[in-house]
Amino acid sequence: MGHLIVVGAGQAGASCVARLRAKGFDGDITLIGEEPVPPYQRPPLSKAYLLGDMDRERLYLRPREFYADQNIVLRLGKPVTKIDPQAQTVQVGEEVLQYDELVLTTGSRPRRLPAAIGGDLDGVMVVRAIADVDAMAPWFIEGARLLIVGGGYIGLEAAAVAAKLGLRVTLVEMADRILQRVASPETSDFFRDLHTAHGVYIREGVGLSRLIGTGRKVSGAVLSDGSTLDVDFVIVGVGITPDTRLAESAGLILENGIRTDDHSRTSDPHIWAAGDCASFPWKGTQLRLESVGNAIDQAECVADNILGANKRYEAKPWFWSDQFDIKLQIAGLNTGYDRIVTRKSDDGAQSHWYFAGDTLLAIDAMNDPRAYMVGKRLIEAGKSPSAEAVADPGSDLKALLKA
Template identity: 70%
Template sequence: MSHIIVIGAGQAGASLVAKLRNEGFEGEITLIGAESVPPYQRPPLSKAYLLGDMALERLFLRPESFYADQNIALRLGQAVTGIDPVAKTVTLTDEVIGYDQLALTTGSAPRRLPSAIGGDMDGVFVVRTLADVDAMAHLVREGARALIVGGGYIGLEAAAVAAKRGVKVTLVEMADRILQRVACSQTSDFFRALHTGHGVDIREGVGLERLTGEGGRVTGAVLSDGSQLELDLVVAGVGIMPDTALAEQAGLTLDNGIAVNELGQTSDPAIWAAGDCASFPHRGTRIRLESVPNAIDQAECVASNMMGAQQDYVPKPWFWSDQYDVKLQIAGLNTGFDRVVRRRGDKGAVSFWYFQDDRLLAVDAMNDPRAYMIGKRLIDAGKTAPPELVADPDADLKALLRG
C-alpha cells in the first residue's frame, strides 16, 4: 500500500493530509511535527491567545481525534534528522521510515537577534510558536517595558498586543519608515498614527546597537542613535526565513525556499513542497508567499497532484493583520506599483489601491471589507479599475465587476 509522509505539522501540513483523505487516498499517511501539540493556528498566538482571549484548544486546527479517525499517523515532538531520496526514507532520531511520496511543509523560522549583540539573553523573544508565546506571556503585563525590533507586520502586531496589556512599548525600525518593504508610504502613515495614538514610541531610521543585561537576562538596550532604554523584554520581529535545512540535506534545488514547479514538485519528482517553505513560478518569475491562505491553497493543490490531478497552482494572494480595533485586509501583490490611489470609506475606513500604469495590482483596506472584497474580485478576475473612479467615494465600484 502506498505511503505518503508529510514533514511539518503546521497549517500546510494539516491541510495537505486532510485533503488527501478528502480526495479518497486510501494508503498510509504519516504527519510528522517537531512540536508536541497538534497542528494549530499561528496568527492568533500573538493576538487573542497572548491577550488571554483564546483558550489553547481553540488554537487547534482540528481536534486531535480527527487524525486517528482519518487513519493519519500523527507523530508529534519528533525531529526529522535526514531524508534519503534514493532509498526513499526519512530518518527520525531513532527510526527510519520508508515513503512512496514525501511532502515538505516545513514552514519558516524566525530570524533571531545575533548573540554578539545580546540576542541570546533571557527575556529576548521571537513570535513564532506556542512555546515562544507561552515563554513571554508573564512579562507582557501592566507597567513592563518592551523593545520591539522591526517595524513589519510581525513587530507591529506584537506592539499592539503589548500596548493593550499596558506595556510601555518602544519600536525601532532601521529603514526610513515602518512597513517599507511591504507597503506604500500611505499605509505606513496610517499605522504609525494608529500606534503612536496608543502610546507606542516608534523610532524610524534607528537600529539596535546592542542589548545589555545582568546575570544573563536583558535589562536594557543601546540604539544606533546613542539613546539607551531600560527594558524587561525584547521581541524580535525582523522577518522569517524558509526552513530549507532538510531539503538542502536531501540535495533538492533551492531558490528563495524549496524550488517547486507549477504542480508543487521539487527537483525530485517523488518529493513535493507547499507553504512558507516553497517558492513557485508565477507570471514569469518565482515567488514565495508567507500567508495562511497560501499555505492552505497550495497544500490542497499539492495533495490533489500527489494523486495525479496534474493541476497547476495559481495563487490568489490575500493577507490580513489585526492591530487594536483595525483590521487590515490586503488583496493582490503590490510589486512594481508606480501609483497609489486613496479611497475614503465610511466611519474612518480607508483603502489604498496600487496601480502599475493603469493596471490594478493590490489593495490595502483598513476597516473597509467592501473595498477589499471588490478589489480582490477585480484582481482575481484580471480586471482593473479606473484610478479616478477609485478615488471618488461616491462611485459604485461594484459595477466594475459586471463589466
C-alpha cells in the same frame, strides 16, 4: 496507494493530509511535527492568544480525534533529521520510515539577533510557536518596558497587544518607515498614526546596536544613534527565513526556498513542497508567499496532484493583520506599483489601491471588507477599474466589477 509522509505539522501539512483523505486517498498517511502539539493556527499567536482572548484548544486546526478518525498517524514532538531520496526514507530519532511520496511543509524560522549583540540574553524573544508565546506571556505586566525590534506586521501586532495590556512600548525600525518592505507610505502612515494614538513610541530610521544585560537578563538597549533605553524584555520581529535545512541536506534544488515547479513538485519526482518553505514559478521568477492562504491552497494543490490531477498551482495572494480595532486585509502583490489611490469612507474605513500605470495590482483595506472583496475579485479576474472611480467615495464599488 502506498505510504505518504508529510514533514511539518503546520497549516500546509494539515491541509494536505485532510485534502488527501477528502479526495479518496486510501494509502497510509503519516504527519510528522517537531512541536509536541497537533497542527494549529499561527496568526492568532501574536494577537488573540497573546492577549489571552483565545485558549490553546481553539488554536488547533482540528481536534485530535480528526486524525485518528481519518486514519492519519500523527507523530509529534520529534523532528525528522534526515531524508534519503534514493532509498525514499526519512529518519525520526532512531527510526527510519519508508515513503512512496513525501511532502515537505517545513515552514519557516524566525530570524534572531546574534549572540554578539546580546541576542542570547534572557528576556529576548521571538513570536513563532505556541511555546514562544507561552514563554513571553508572564512578561506582559502592566507598566513593563518592552522594546520591539522590527516594524513589520509581527512587531506591530505584538506592539498592539502590549499597549492594550498597559505596557510601555518602544518599537524601533532601521528602515525609513515601518512596513517599508511590504506596504506603501500611505499604509505606513496609517498604522504609525494608529499606534502613536495608542501610546506606542515608534522610532524609524534607527537600528539596534546592542542589548545590555544585568547578569544574564536583558536590561537595556543601545540604538544606532547612540541613545539608550531601559527595557524589561525584548521581542524580535525582523522577519523569517524558509526552513530548507532538510531539503538542502537531501540535495533538493533551492531557490528562494525549496524550488518547486508549477505543479508544486521539487527537483525530486517523489518529493513535493508547499507553504512558507516553498517557492513556485511566478512571472519569470520563483515566488515564495508567507501566508495562510498560500499554505492552504498550495498544499491542496499538492494533494490533488499526488492523486493525479496534473494541476498547475495558481496563487491568489491574500493576507491580513489585526491591530487594535483595525482589521487590515490585503489582496494581490504590490510589486512594481507606481501610484496609490486612496478611498475613504465616512465611517473611517480606508483602502489603498496599488496601480502600475492603469493596471490594478493590489489593495490594502483597513476596516473595509467591501473594498477588499471587490478589489480581490477584480485582481483575480485581471480587471482594472479607473483610478477616478476608485477614489470617488460616492461611487458604487460593486459597479466596478461590471465595468
